[in-house]
Amino acid sequence: DTGVSQNPRHKITKRGQNVTFRCDPISEHNRLYWYRQTLGQGPEFLTYFQNEAQLEKSRLLSDRFSAERPKGSFSTLEIQRTEQGDSAMYLCASSFGLGQETQYFGPGTRLLVL
Amino acid sequence: QQPVQSPQAVILREGEDAVINCSSSKALYSVHWYRQKHGEAPVFLMILLKGGEQKGHEKISASFNEKKQQSSLYLTASQLSYSGTYFCGTEASGSRLTFGEGTQLTVNP
Numbered sequence: 001d002t003g004v005s006q007n008p009r010h011k012i013t014k015r016g017q018n019v020t021f022r023c024d025p026i027s028e029h030n031r032l033y034w035y036r037q038t039l040g041q042g043p044e045f046l047t048y049f050q051n052e053a054q055l056e057k058s059r060l061l062s063d064r065f066s067a068e069r070p071k072g073s074f075s076t077l078e079i080q081r082t083e084q085g086d087s088a089m090y091l092c093a094s095s096f097g098l099g100q101e102t103q104y105f106g107p108g109t110r111l112l113v114l
Numbered sequence: 115q116q117p118v119q120s121p122q123a124v125i126l127r128e129g130e131d132a133v134i135n136c137s138s139s140k141a142l143y144s145v146h147w148y149r150q151k152h153g154e155a156p157v158f159l160m161i162l163l164k165g166g167e168q169k170g171h172e173k174i175s176a177s178f179n180e181k182k183q184q185s186s187l188y189l190t191a192s193q194l195s196y197s198g199t200y201f202c203g204t205e206a207s208g209s210r211l212t213f214g215e216g217t218q219l220t221v222n223p
Contacts, residue, residue: 031209033210033211040215040216041215042116042201042203042213042214043156043201043203043211044213045211045212048209048210055209056209058210091155091156095209100143100144100161100163100164100205101161102146102158103146103158103203104158105155105157105158106155107155
């Protein structure tokens, strides 16, 4: 049973460039979450999907951020016109159910914006 | 609103016990506990659902007082492998988890 996978694991980009991250959830998991974590802080919720529907977005998710889960399987998170403040670890988690279920995290994508 | 964790940091000798607390100002459906080691993803420890149920496995257990919106994680006879940052994640509405700032636990030989 494979866990949640994320690619790339590390990304260095210049300010103003666009970046895209991918998350592959645990097979059969209907829910997929994106979180952002900065040093010394807990993960902060960004958005989540139930199957292909994006059900909730945080106010943290500015217009430069967009997430998709086109077929209810893998998901992508795109950041346009990156800023230095976007530097963080981007974590993906998945779960099976309709609430109050365990969320399993992937290894994360560490983004550094120069 | 972010749950409040205490203490912020704790240092133990191997074999000692520790308690980590998590307090929320919101009515909660569930509390989730994770441990994260430096540079790694958070690893699920346990989930406590509304109902005040106490859960545990091996030497790690937790309780949830839904009237006070508080949860505590109990680590007994700590091992070196317990070192890391412990986060509580609270579920108040929807399915999003709101995480505390974490408690850094160091277990020394």
